[in-house]
Amino acid sequence: MTDTSLRSVTVERTGPGHFTATNARGGTISFGTGSDTEGDTDFTPVELLLAALGGCTAVDVDIATSRHAEPSEFSVAVTGNKINDELGNRMTDLTVTFSVVFPDGDGAERARAILPRAVKTSHDRLCTVSRTVETGTPVTVTVEGA
Structure with missing residues (x-):
């Protein structure tokens, strides 16, 4: 494997049942448990x-x-x-x-x-x-x- 083949993300907990993944370029996406809580639209x-x-x-x-x-x-x-x-x-x-x-x-x-x-x-x-x-x-x- 080469250094150019490695892909990675870091997942951080942002609250109960909520997380944010960050890629090496600084992009982010939030996700969670998908609870039935009103307004919880996270993937x-x-x-x-x-x-x-x-x-x-x-x-x-x-x-x-x-x-x-x-x-x-x-x-x-x-x-x-x-x-x-x-x-x-x-x-x-x-x-x-x-x-x-x-x-x-x-x-x-x-x-x-x-x-x-x-x-x-x-x-x-x-x-x-x-x-x-x-x-x-x-x-x-x-x-x-x-």
Whole structure:
């Protein structure tokens, strides 16, 4: 591994059930437990996982298609079922569904034609998030000083 391959975030507790993740560039995103408390709109960690799955492929697909035509609509729905079984809590039946519309004009036919291939290529080879989930990469958890 090289220094350029390392990715990291730091998660800090900001209050009961509330956290902020900060990346190496200083960007932040808040999340929490998703309690039913009125006004609690923070994403949960599971929702962040779903967003990462959709967002990773969305970035790849946008780069591949928007060089030919700017989409008039571009959304990605990501769903899954949270279950608890003998393996513990986990997500099953993860589905990423693209809805992309290109208006008529220069490059639109080309963008429409490559859309399915761009989605497949991202899923099969490019998207680090879905590739990591599907290959089942082990996670090491430690406690500093223990």
